[in-house]
Amino acid sequence: MRSEDTSSREVRLELEDLEAEYDHYKSSEQIADQQEISRTSGGPFQSAKKGEDLVKQSEVRCYGSFSSDSIYDSVPTFEESAVSLKEYYDHFIREKLTVRSAGNYVRSIFPIVKWLPHYNWTWGYADIVAGITVGCVLVPQSMSYAQIASLPPQYGLYSSFIGAFIYSLFATSKDVCIGPVAVMSLQTAKVITAVLAKYPENTPGITAPVIATALSLLCGIVAISVGLLRLGFLVELISLNAVAGFMTGSAFNILWGQVPALMGYSKLVNTRQATYKVVINTLKHLPDTKLDAVFGLIPLVILYLWKWWCGSYGPKLADRYLAHSPKKKKILKGFYFYAQAMRNAVIIIVFTAISWGITHNKPKKKGPIKVLGTVPSGLNNVGVMKVPEGLLAKMAPEIPASIIVLLLEHIAISKSFGRINDYKVVPDQELIAIGATNLIGTFFNAYPATGSFSRSALKAKCGVRTPLSGLFSGCCVLIAIYCLTGAFYYIPSATLAAVIIHAVSDLLASYRTTWNFWKMNPPDCVAFIVTVFITVFSSIENGIYFAMCWSCAVLLLKNAFPAGRFLGRVEVAEVLNPTVQLVGESDSSLNCQEVDEYCESSKKFGQMKPSPNELPVTATPDNRFHTKWVPFDHGYTRELNPDIKIMPPPPGVIVYRLSDSFTYLNCSRHYDIIFDHIKKHTRRGKLIHLRKKSDRPWNDPGEWEAPSFLKNLFKRKKDVTDVESLGDTNTVTDERPLLKVVCLDFSQVVQVDSTAIQSLVDLRKAVHSYADRQVEFHFAGIMSSWVKRSLLSMQFGTVNEAFSDESTIAGHSSYHIARASNSIDNSVLEYGPSPDSQVLAATGTNMPFFHIEIPDFSKWNI
Structure with a gap:
């Protein structure tokens, strides 16, 4: 206890005066006024006649205790207003229309401006190592993927070098390596096949490279437009499981499409058919296997053994036997890492040398194995692309699937590595980067390029520091274009097929991925499997469209069929x-x-x-126990221990929690759920037997009643006292309560629309008609000021003439108050309230039907 100084005595005297005033208040006529207000309006701030005067008072009087040493306190009233368009403009839009924000927008398009002035030798060394390492992988992969796209190998080199150069200027991801990839190459081949089928054979100017470059032009325009308009969120509409489904199906398609080349009979199988047909035809022609299989199967086996030893078993042995020598272990693991990265290049070099040894003295086109052939040296036909008339129109049906593959694969990869390596990736800027890359690539005869998962993983493991590493990768490709094209001639086609199969097999989802989808969400697993089957048995385009439709359908279903719950109460502490x-x-x-x-x-x-x-x-x-509202099916929802029994709300009170947004998609369902529950658990306000037959609704006429002459004939007497007793010889009393309060929990509702609010108005009208009286509608946990504005526009939440008349129930109003402190030191509040804390109204006292949380209706006089 503190010493009783002058200030404490004054406080004590003031409290005594307040206690005396409270005692006088209880014995005065104000009690009668309070009871009359409660009887007619449900509380001192809910009367249409007296409420408006009361809420204009300067204080709200609260009886009880805010602290241990006060029994009476006054809280200033808080007049809350609805949000306005001006406030929305000031809060969200004004700051985005300034010259400064425009400058920030322009600077955001070139992220390199922010970090390039800080570039240093440490970063440069890491970027050079990573760039050269990736460049050595990029050269053979780009030529291999060009074959998938049914293009000559040099076009893969053109796409890879320009992609590496341009992407580094616009990127927000340091790890992503942009260039030709397997799935996009397969889609390019599909587009080329579809467009060529619309033209007569050997039409001048209509070639596979022209179509591929035109596709790059269209993809670039769309991608950069979406990025500049900041519409990258649209990419998120397609779920991860759907993306994984068509990626797996496409990888399976590519893998089997390379088997004929691996075995040496590629001309006998049409690899552009549906995957299941390719599999059947490939197996049929196994007897036609040629010597090429030696240059395909052996490299393939070596690649997998190499990957297993350098990526898994070798490092384990190093950890086991060199634990005592950390330096040697580090050197050996470094050797394994770079050997793993160079495996494709080494295999191609070795088998190209063998191929040269057995074919350089043979006439061209008559060698024992099929080789890559002539690769033009340098950058040919650089300049503005000339698009043949009508070509873009004939490509239009194939564009949506191509753009989806291009954008989804890149965004998924960039965001994945951003999360792994702890930096932020801006999807809109990534779309600008990929769009600029493909647009500028049309000047170099490039075909569509996007992010590669395998090369990006390699860059990340090499310790890349900035996007500038792409410049060094591009330089490696340029050196190959100008200096190594003569050696490329003798690369065995079967060996390139082996490299493709080995690389693409990483895109196949493992059984663990499928099982994880099942454990996390069974419908996601179904979507994944169905997408794979459609891609394999139909086409990659249909797989993509199914993935899109499934994602949109799931989104709509979750909104159209909300998981609303009726709530009960339990005491928790x-x-x-x-x-x-x-x-x-x-x-x-x-x-x-x-x-x-x-x-x-x-x-x-x-x-x-x-x-x-x-x-x-x-x-x-x-x-200290307080009331917590939880669903009645808490055993299923896992919100509470299922052994705990949930107490229902007081008789005549319905508490319902809405989920997600309350919009035109789900408002009708919420209406039906709530009103059906009301009719099941409460009784009508006016007994139906008091109404004429002609006044009853056609769909609720009651039970059939015998005509009066039959009653007199059999002398049967009828005493009907309720809706349910009509037509029954026994008097039945309906013990269900009258509906008094409907409380809607809006804590999970982030937006509403006019259709939903109108359905709420219709519900209020239907409920009033059913109860034959006005029923209070309370709202708890509203998070959005615009949701509150919408409700206020239809006279919810406030005292008004239309919905607070003398038929409103007798009860007590409820307000929430909040204790606020002027101190920002958390230590002051650790063991109790701050000495300078004050008690304020938590919500507007002019809106008594809006609450911070669901009121404890068990303490109301309902």
């Missing part, structure tokens, strides 16, 4: 630092941390002790 009573040791009690240590020590010594889950928690008697 928070137990801080609970003690745990050990079973069989009544004198022992531990806190939670000590329990874990105790159980661990018991295990070490082989003692059979109960697990922490089996130990009863001892709650202290001063725990």
Whole structure:
């Protein structure tokens, strides 16, 4: 206790005066006024006649205790207003229309401006190592993927070098390597085949490279437009499982499409058919296998063995036998890493040398194996592309699937590596980067390029520091274009097929991925499997479109069929630092941390002790319980221990929690759920037997009643007292309560629309008609000011003439108050309220039907 100085005496005298005033208030005529207001309006701020005067008072009088030493306090009223368009403009739009924001937008298009001035030698060394390493992988892969796209190999080189150069200027991801990829190459081949089929054979100017470059032009225009308009969020409409489905199906398609080339009979199988047909035809022609299989199967086996040894088994041996020598272990692991990265290049070099040895003395086109052939040196036909008339129109049907593959694959890869390596990737800027890359690539005869997962993973493992590493990768490709094209002639086609199969096999989803989809969400697993099957048995385009439709359908269904719940109440309390009573040791009690240590020590010594889950928690008697509203099916929703029994709301009160947004998609369903529940658990306000037959609705006429002459004939008397007793000889009393309060929990509603608000108005009208009186509509947990504005526009939440007349129930109004402190030091609030804290109204006192949380209706006089 503090010493009683002058200020404390004044406070004590003031409290005594307040107590005396309160006692006088209880014995005065104001009690009668209060009861009259409660009887007619449901509370002192809900009367249409007197409420408006009361809410204009300067204070709200609250009887009870805010603290241990006061029984009467006054809280200033808080007049809350609806949000306006001007406030929205000031809050969200004004700052985006300034010259400064325009400058920031322009600077955001070139992220390199922010980090290039800080470039240093440490970054440069890491970028050079990563860039050259990736460049050595990029050269053989780009020529291989060009074959998938049914293009000459040099076009893969053109796409890879320009992609590496341009992307580094616009990128927000340091790890992504842009260039030709397997799935996009397959889609390019599909587009080329479809467009060529629309032209007569050998039409001048219509060639596969021209179509591929025109596709790059269209993809670039769309991607850069979406990025500049900041519409990258549209890419998120397609779910991960759908993307994984068509990626797996496409990889399976590519893999089987390369088997004929691997075995040496590629001319006998049409690899542009549906995948299942390619598989059947490939197996049919196995007897036609040629010597090429030696240059395909052997490299393929070596590549997988190499990957297993350098990527898995070798490092494990290093950890096991060189644990005592960290330096040697680090050197050996470094060797394994770079050997793993160079495996494709080494295999191609070795088997190209063997191919040269057996074919350089043979006439061209008559060699024992099929080789890559002539690759033009340098950059040919550089300049503005000339698009043949009508070509873009004939390509239009193939464009959507191509753009989806291009954007989805790149965004998924860039965001994945951003999360792994702890930096932020801006999807809109990535779309600008990929769009600029493909647009500028049309000047170099490039075909569509996007992010590669395997090369990006390699860059990340090499310790790349900035996007500038792409410049060094591009230089490696340029050197190959100008200096190594003569050697490219002798690369065996079967060896390139082996490299493709080895690279694409990483895109196949493993059984673990499928099982994880099933464990996380079974419908996602179904979508994944169906997408794979459609891609394999139909086409990659149909797989993509199914993935899109499935994602959109799931989104719509989740909104159209909301998981609304009716709520009941339970008393809960928070137990801080609970003690745990050990079973069989009544004198022992531990806190939670000590329990874990105790159980661990018991295990070490082989003692059979109960697990922490089996130990009863001892709650202290001063725990403060408060009302928590949870669904009645809490055993299914897992919100609460299923052994706890949920208490229903007081009779005549319905509490319903809406989920997600409340819009035109789901408002009708919410309406039906709520009104059906009301009719099932409450009775009508006016008994139906008091209404004429002609006044009853056609769909609720009651039970059939015998004509009067039959009644007189059999002398049967009828005493009907309720809706349900009509037509029955026994008097039945409906003990269901009258509906008094409908409380809607809006804590999960982030937006509404006019259709939904109108359905709420219709519900209010239907409920009033059913109850034959006005029923209070309360709203709790509204998060959006625009949701509150929408409700206010239809006279929800406030006292008004239309919906607060003398038929409103008698009860008590409820307000939430908040204790606020002027101190920002958390330590002051750790053990109690701050000395300078004050109590304020939490919500507007002019809106008594809006609450911070669901009121405790059990304490109301309903």
